[in-house]
Amino acid sequence: LQSKQQIMDSVQQALSAKRWLHTTGVVSTAIELAQRYGANPDEAELAAIVHDVAKYWPTKQMEQTIREQQLDVDVLAYDKQLWHAPAGVFVAKSEYGITNEDILNAIRYHTTGRAHMSLLEKIIWVADYIEPGRSFPGVDNFRKQSKIDLDGTLLAGLEATIIFLQSKGKTVYPGTLAARDWLAEQVN
Ligand code: DGI
Ligand code: FE
Ligand code: FE
Ligand code: FE
DSSP: OOOHHHHHHHHHHHSOHHHHHHHHHHHHHHHHHHHHHTOOHHHHHHHHHHTTTTTTSOHHHHHHHHHHTTOOGGGGGSOGGGTHHHHHHHHHHHTTOOOOHHHHHHHHTTTTOOTTOOHHHHHHHHHHHHSTTOOOTTHHHHHHHHTTOHHHHHHHHHHHHHHHHHHTTOOOOHHHHHHHHHHHHHHO
């Protein structure tokens, strides 16, 4: 495993200044949520640092890596926006030496979520959604809710994301719908 500082330097190099600022926002938010909800803050920090590392890879490279490494091949049938998450898992393992499966899953599912998400996976999804740099209508309500109800925030965030994608005429990845349905069952 590389040192946290080495990993941070490497991720920063792979991203634009704006995207790195987003990442630092996810880091601070994820640590806060981990402390609040009893996850391991070091794991939350590391997952947050790495989560978008492959965001600027060329599409071909993401596609090839997902095929060769037999990552989540089914995402290739869906929007390219989903591909940086599994590609990031490859970087996490091969370049940074991360083996913690929960951290790898938090990176893998940070865009879509999934049914049976772990606490860490939930924290990274929510932190990505509400970090201080995000500015969509209603984000402040999500931030407030995240201080008292992680599952409720995740469910509301997934639902808002699904509605947003549908309003844009985009196909929603089945895993995203499965995450929403699973959580709705947990919460109600
Ligand atoms: O990488 P970020 O911008 O920090 O955020 P992200 O990884 O959560 O989302 C990346 C993009 O993926 C965002 O524009 C929303 C989109 N997205 C999330 N879930 C789905 C999706 N796009 C489609 N088509 N289907 C999904 O289920
Ligand atoms: Fe992302
Ligand atoms: Fe997200
Ligand atoms: Fe992100």
